[in-house]
Amino acid sequence: MTFPAIPPADVLGRLAALQGTPIDQLKQQWRELFGKEPPPFNRAYIVSRLAYRIQELAYGGLKPETRARLEALGEQLDGGNVVLRRIRADSRPLAGTRLIREWQGVEHTVTVLANGFEFEGRPYRSLSAVARHITGTRWNGWTFFGLKGRAGA
Secondary structure (H helix, E strand, O other): OOOOOOOHHHHHHHHHHHOOOOHHHHHHHHHHHHOOOOOOOOHHHHHHHHHHHHHHHHHOOOOHHHHHHHHHHHHHHHOOOHHHHHOOHHHOOOOOOEEEEEEOOEEEEEEEEOOEEEEOOEEEOOHHHHHHHHHOOOOOHHHHOOOOOOOOO
C-alpha cells in the first residue's frame, strides 16, 4: 500500500490544523495515512498518532537499525513478557514510593519496589495481592490505593 507523500513545508500547518479538526475528519485522515480503520480510542490519542504519522511521512521514519535496537532494549526490560510490555512504564509509581491507605481504622503502608511491592516486610508481586491480604477480599489494588480513576493518576 502506498501512502501520500507529505512535503516538509506542509507539516507545521497540518499539525496545527489537527487540533480543530472534527473527529470524523480525523478518522478519515487516519484511513488515508495508515491505510486501516482508526482505533476506538479518544481524540487525544488519534491526534497524537496522526501528528507522528504526518512527520514520519514527511521526514522519514526510524531506521531499521534503530527499530531493532529499541526492540532489543524492550526485550531486556520485559524479558519477552507480552503482558508486561502492554503496561505503560510511566503508569507505575517510582521505586521507593510509599503508598498509604487507611482501612477499618488501621493505616497500612506499602513500599513500591523495582519489581513488586513490600508490605509488612514481605514482598508482593501486585497491589491487588496486598489489598487482598489487608481486606480479606478481592480488590483491584490500584483502586484500593487510590491510583486508578483520578485524572493524571
